[in-house]
Amino acid sequence: MSDKKIGNLKMEKQKNNIENKIMDKVLSGEVKMKPKWYFIMGSITSFVGLVGMIIGAIFLTNLTFFFIRKQGPGTGRINVMLDSFPLWVPILAIALVILGIWMLKKYDFSYKKNFMVVVLTVVTAILLSGLIIDFLGLNEIWSKRGPMKRFYMEGTGCMEKACPKKINNR
Amino acid sequence: MENIETKTDEEIVELIRNENKELYGQIIKRYQDKLIRYAEYIIGDHDKASDAVQESFIKAYINLNGFDVKKKFSSWIYRIVHNEAINLIDKNKKIVKLDPDIDFDSGVNIEDSYIKEELVSRAHNCLETMDINYREPLSLYYIENKSYEEISDILRIPMGTVAVRINRAKIILKKICQTKK
Numbered sequence: 001m002s003d004k005k006i007g008n009l010k011m012e013k014q015k016n017n018i019e020n021k022i023m024d025k026v027l028s029g030e031v032k033m034k035p036k037w038y039f040i041m042g043s044i045t046s047f048v049g050l051v052g053m054i055i056g057a058i059f060l061t062n063l064t065f066f067f068i069r070k071q072g073p074g075t076g077r078i079n080v081m082l083d084s085f086p087l088w089v090p091i092l093a094i095a096l097v098i099l100g101i102w103m104l105k106k107y108d109f110s111y112k113k114n115f116m117v118v119v120l121t122v123v124t125a126i127l128l129s130g131l132i133i134d135f136l137g138l139n140e141i142w143s144k145r146g147p148m149k150r151f152y153m154e155g156t157g158c159m160e161k162a163c164p165k166k167i168n169n170r
Numbered sequence: 171m172e173n174i175e176t177k178t179d180e181e182i183v184e185l186i187r188n189e190n191k192e193l194y195g196q197i198i199k200r201y202q203d204k205l206i207r208y209a210e211y212i213i214g215d216h217d218k219a220s221d222a223v224q225e226s227f228i229k230a231y232i233n234l235n236g237f238d239v240k241k242k243f244s245s246w247i248y249r250i251v252h253n254e255a256i257n258l259i260d261k262n263k264k265i266v267k268l269d270p271d272i273d274f275d276s277g278v279n280i281e282d283s284y285i286k287e288e289l290v291s292r293a294h295n296c297l298e299t300m301d302i303n304y305r306e307p308l309s310l311y312y313i314e315n316k317s318y319e320e321i322s323d324i325l326r327i328p329m330g331t332v333a334v335r336i337n338r339a340k341i342i343l344k345k346i347c348q349t350k351k
Contacts, residue, residue, distance in 0.1 A: 018220060019198045022227050026194055031228055033187070039236040111326040 053100040060093035061130030179243035211309040212255040245323040296347040304339035
């Protein structure tokens with residue numbers, strides 16, 4: 001028998017082996033399909049996570065704008081501002097944006113588009129949303145009542161009801 | 171079993187999920203040759219390619235309910251093999267570097283027939299030295315006859331990048347094959 005024939009027989013045997021090995025595992029139940037709900041839950045969780053991250057990033061961006069406006073360079077006390085500025089807010093905002101972009105990359109559409117454009121669009125949308133909330137004065141309302149109040153107090157150097165007037169003086 | 175040969179991959183997948191696990195054998199039959207050949211182009215070793223394909227079929231079965239039957243099954247299974255092969259390469263730390271002397275701006279218009287001929291006849295020798303980023307789309311396009319869109323789905327890169335890589339790969343291949351002659 002020629003080398004070529006032996007090679008072909010060997011390959012044929014190997015092919016059958018692969019099929020048999022896999023089908024044995026499938027039919028014996030050693031290998032099982034993950035249920036449909038596993039994938040549905042995965043999609044829902046990642047979508048909710050993504051939306052949550054974007055909302056969180058918008059909120060923290062807006063909070064950053066709010067603090068800058070309240071203690072900003074206009075006062076001429078940059079060092080004082082830096083000392084009291086809650087740096088965790090912009091850092092967390094940036095971290096959420098990065099995580100959100102990483103999650104976006106997992107979606108099917110992401111590789112079909114120019115990913116730099118997707119990233120720029122997300123970042124611009126978050127910055128614009130933060131600015132619009134600031135422009136509409138929603139953060140002024142949130143700083144006076146509701147569950148967000150304590151976040152707005154922290155960056156202005158006030159905790160709880162210690163200096164609500166200071167916040168109101170723009 | 172009514173005329174399973176005429177059913178599309180996606181129809182068979184639907185049947186496997188809901189009625190008959192045994193039909194997975196049909197999927198294996200349809201794809202194993204192509205996938206082993208494809209994996210071999212990436213890994214460069216027949217036995218390792220077979221292992222990668224076997225592992226890929228098992229992973230595909232486990233995740234079969236996650237496959238969207240509105241999409242192409244072939245792109246999905248090729249993607250799984252791609253991931254498996256890349257993982258295997260990473261494990262073996264096989265680094266294939268691109269020849270820095272190769273000039274991409276030669277503007278040479280290389281005949282498709284020439285590339286296909288080279289790939290089929292002396293593919294292994296020439297492809298071995300080519301960077302995987304170029305080797306993979308080239309083999310998918312010429313050997314597996316995949317469209318740019320399918321390659322984009324398998325490699326998860328934009329179609330424009332697929333076109334650029336294939337064009338560069340043609341130039342690289344011609345230079346590599348010529349120096350090996």
